[in-house]
Amino acid sequence: MSEVLDLTVAQLVQKLITREISAVEITESYLAQIESQMHLGCYLSVWHENALKAAKEADSAGAPSPEFPLRGIPLAIKDIFTTSYGTTTCGSQFLHEYESPFTATCVQRLLDAGGIVLGKTNLDEFAMGSSNENSSFFPVKNPWDVSRVPGGSSGGSAAAVAARTCPVALGTDTGGSIRQPAAFCGITGFKPTYGRVSRYGLVAFASSLDQAGPLGLTAEDCALVGRVISGVDPKDSTSVAREVTRWEQPLPESCKGLRIGIPKEYFLSGIDPEISLAVESAARVLEVLGAERVEISLPHTEYAIATYYVIAPAEASSNLARFDGVRYAKRAAGVESLEELYLRSRSEGFGSEVKRRILMGTYVLSSGYYDAYYLRAQKVRRLIQQDFLSAFENSCDLILCPTTPTVAFRHGENSASPLQMYLNDVFTIPTSLAGLPAVSLPCGMHSEGLPIGFQLIGRPWDEHRLLSVGQEFQQETTWHSGVPIGILSSSSSGESSKARVDA
Amino acid sequence: MSNVDSQLIEKLAKLSRVALEEAEVQEITKSLSSIFEYVEQLNAVNIAGVEPLRHVFGESNCFRDDTVDAYCDRDKILSLVPERSGSLIRVPLVIDQE
Numbered sequence: 108m109s110e111v112l113d114l115t116v117a118q119l120v121q122k123l124i125t126r127e128i129s130a131v132e133i134t135e136s137y138l139a140q141i142e143s144q145m146h147l148g149c150y151l152s153v154w155h156e157n158a159l160k161a162a163k164e165a166d167s168a169g170a171p172s173p174e175f176p177l178r179g180i181p182l183a184i185k186d187i188f189t190t191s192y193g194t195t196t197c198g199s200q201f202l203h204e205y206e207s208p209f210t211a212t213c214v215q216r217l218l219d220a221g222g223i224v225l226g227k228t229n230l231d232e233f234a235m236g237s238s239n240e241n242s243s244f245f246p247v248k249n250p251w252d253v254s255r256v257p258g259g260s261s262g263g264s265a266a267a268v269a270a271r272t273c274p275v276a277l278g279t280d281t282g283g284s285i286r287q288p289a290a291f292c293g294i295t296g297f298k299p300t301y302g303r304v305s306r307y308g309l310v311a312f313a314s315s316l317d318q319a320g321p322l323g324l325t326a327e328d329c330a331l332v333g334r335v336i337s338g339v340d341p342k343d344s345t346s347v348a349r350e351v352t353r354w355e356q357p358l359p360e361s362c363k364g365l366r367i368g369i370p371k372e373y374f375l376s377g378i379d380p381e382i383s384l385a386v387e388s389a390a391r392v393l394e395v396l397g398a399e400r401v402e403i404s405l406p407h408t409e410y411a412i413a414t415y416y417v418i419a420p421a422e423a424s425s426n427l428a429r430f431d432g433v434r435y436a437k438r439a440a441g442v443e444s445l446e447e448l449y450l451r452s453r454s455e456g457f458g459s460e461v462k463r464r465i466l467m468g469t470y471v472l473s474s475g476y477y478d479a480y481y482l483r484a485q486k487v488r489r490l491i492q493q494d495f496l497s498a499f500e501n502s503c504d505l506i507l508c509p510t511t512p513t514v515a516f517r518h519g520e521n522s523a524s525p526l527q528m529y530l531n532d533v534f535t536i537p538t539s540l541a542g543l544p545a546v547s548l549p550c551g552m553h554s555e556g557l558p559i560g561f562q563l564i565g566r567p568w569d570e571h572r573l574l575s576v577g578q579e580f581q582q583e584t585t586w587h588s589g590v591p592i593g594i595l596s597s598s599s600s601g602e603s604s605k606a607r608v609d610a
Numbered sequence: 611m612s613n614v615d616s617q618l619i620e621k622l623a624k625l626s627r628v629a630l631e632e633a634e635v636q637e638i639t640k641s642l643s644s645i646f647e648y649v650e651q652l653n654a655v656n657i658a659g660v661e662p663l664r665h666v667f668g669e670s671n672c673f674r675d676d677t678v679d680a681y682c683d684r685d686k687i688l689s690l691v692p693e694r695s696g697s698l699i700r701v702p703l704v705i706d707q708e
Contacts, residue, residue, distance in 0.1 A: 208687050463638055
């Protein structure tokens with residue numbers, strides 16, 4: 108049933124409503140596709156039996172409706188979200204067989220809306236990485252070119268959507284981990300305003316930066332899934348009580364008179380020229396639709412990476428202190444003291460990037476260094492945010508820029524130097540530091556056969572306008588419809604399953 | 611210049627309760643050295659009079675009513691404990707017997 112696989116969530120919902128297809132048929136198609144794309148390493152666990160059971164229940168319950176907008180729609184969930192079914196590994200040996208006693212709020216909201224979980228996707232360990240090479244299980248391959256990375260840390264989710272193993276997936280974005288893999292994999296990735304989506308059950312990496320969000324084939328699908336998961340949650344005190352409107356119903360003529368800020372600092376040297384050209388073309392499309400381009404300056408842009416790599420590891424070192432081998436998950440065998448229990452459980456459980464970031468965080472928070480690093484970085488963070496807020500106040504309604512400085516790189520290409528890997532996030536980190544909503548949309552193809560994405564950044568809480576512009580852009584362009592060669596052919600990869608399957 | 615050396619890395623490893631092999635100490639010393647050299651550029655920023663940004667939109671303590679919430683999955687949580695004695699978690703001896 109490969110004709111199902113290239114449908115969007117919106118199209119699948121229509122077919123379910125008209126009873127042209129059943130939830131079971133849809134789920135079976137995606138499960139078969141997961142099987143045939145196993146070699147990409149997108150999934151850490153597949154809920155074969157549970158998904159089919161949920162699909163049967165969806166068919167009995169009825170068609171999608173305003174109360175159950177995702178009824179019968181399969182989805183994949185990044186394995187950083189706790190689920191009471193199956194395992195939650197965070198891509199780490201520390202949690203490799205961990206079964207959570209509770210389900211994350213945003214996953215529960217998807218289930219309550221009728222969504223069917225196909226499985227948990229692969230990721231960089233504890234969401235730390237930009238290539239999905241830091242998964243302690245196996246790396247993920249980019250469906251457009253298997254010698255390349257899908258991006259990270261939501262690499263499994265991005266590749267899963269691009270490979271048509273699910274129409275939409277949930278990911279998380281701390282410094283770009285939804286947007287960058289979306290760009291590398293030729294799909295749409297959306298990060299809401301910080302505080303829109305509950306982080307209850309989102310295993311914490313950096314609490315002031317982490318946000319959950321969807322990756323999908325279209326801005327419309329991301330808008331629907333995004334608003335289903337959004338909304339205040341009493342279990343997350345950083346979630347904010349703000350009305351969530353129907354983002355998947357675009358505001359009419361969202362581009363007319365829209366002032367689009369182009370930050371001059373984002374177009375300095377270091378970007379692949381084909382990316383600059385593709386992003387420039389995207390800006391032109393919006394101009395044709397009625398928008399007006401304005402040059403803006405975000406003067407503290409050059410300090411964003413340094414700021415992030417002080418703050419995020421600091422918060423990570425604190426958040427990962429809970430993994431101590433005492434109450435759950437990994438406990439090292441044969442230890443003789445409590446101290447040895449901590450040391451060995453953590454050393455055996457954590458990969459090298461995680462250890463590196465824990466040590467970085469411990470350093471910047473330690474006595475004598477706190478003011479020089481952490482406190483200073485928090486002040487620079489305010490200046491970075493102020494750059495954006497001033498631009499929105501004085502000059503523009505949305506900001507447009509590239510998502511990444513390069514297209515997907517080869518496996519191992521950036522592994523020599525962690526700093527080199529960190530520099531990949533130059534265009535996504537500032538938005539995260541400022542807490543703003545942003546979406547990455549496909550806007551071209553590189554001569555090397557790899558997708559290019561561009562970013563739209565909005566005012567705080569202005570997701571409706573942001574996603575309306577994204578939807579209008581996708582009505583005028585077809586970049587988001589691209590499918591990697593061979594993905595929709597019926598042949599199986601022949602590779603045995605590396606993912607854990609429940610049946 | 612950043613002052614990251616292997617002695618510092620060993621101290622940080624101890625503070626973070628992460629045991630490192632010698633090769634890991636060397637590798638982390640090298641990578642953290644270059645990372646913190648990069649981070650030094652933050653010293654060039656004029657932060658006079660700037661308040662630190664702790665929460666992006668200035669939210670602070672969020673309270674709820676002090677009422678008891680029933681939690682019913684105690685057994686499930688206890689089933690995750692690596693070693694236990696009834697509802698107590700068993701760990702290596704912490705206090706000297708003498």
